[in-house]
Amino acid sequence: xxxxxxxxxSDKEIATKVPTKEELMQSTTQHIGDVQRAIAWFCYRLIxxxxxxxxxxxxxxxxxxxxxxxxLIGDAFRESEWxxxxxxxxxxxxxxCPEDLTLLDILERIADIVVAGIARNxxxxxxxxxxxxxxKAYKNTIDLLIQQIELID
Numbered sequence: 001x002x003x004x005x006x007x008x009x010s011d012k013e014i015a016t017k018v019p020t021k022e023e024l025m026q027s028t029t030q031h032i033g034d035v036q037r038a039i040a041w042f043c044y045r046l047i048x049x050x051x052x053x054x055x056x057x058x059x060x061x062x063x064x065x066x067x068x069x070x071x072l073i074g075d076a077f078r079e080s081e082w083x084x085x086x087x088x089x090x091x092x093x094x095x096x097c098p099e100d101l102t103l104l105d106i107l108e109r110i111a112d113i114v115v116a117g118i119a120r121n122x123x124x125x126x127x128x129x130x131x132x133x134x135x136k137a138y139k140n141t142i143d144l145l146i147q148q149i150e151l152i153d
Contacts (some may be wrong), residue, residue: 010030053112103138106137121150
């Protein structure tokens with residue numbers, strides 16, 4: 001949990017009085033610290049996402065290798081049993097978009113497609129996502145962070 005304290009004097013719209021310089025400085029530094037903890041939480045979550053990236057390639061390596069060794073390409077590869085199980089991974093957004101998709105999944109996808117493209121053939125292919133998918137990820141990421149916040153006295 002990310003524990004934060006109330007800081008109403010930081011918002012001129014809801015403050016009941018003009019704070020002293022010291023009160024405003026304290027409230028401002030408190031807010032900055034709260035944001036820093038939220039960002040640190042995102043960083044931790046993103047590192048966790050990276051730690052399990054493409055885990056189905058390792059967890060079921062024999063099936064992955066057998067599918068790869070068959071020389072399947074294109075649709076034939078994508079229709080294989082192993083690949084269909086691989087699509088459970090959250091970064092395969094175009095093929096199977098999770099209802100609780102977040103920007104963490106989007107960032108994993110970006111890292112995956114950029115480094116894979118450059119490492120495999122020296123270029124990055126154009127990619128785009130439906131704006132509705134990005135809007136969903138944005139909203140879900142906000143909801144995810146809200147669930148991590150505890151307002152304490």
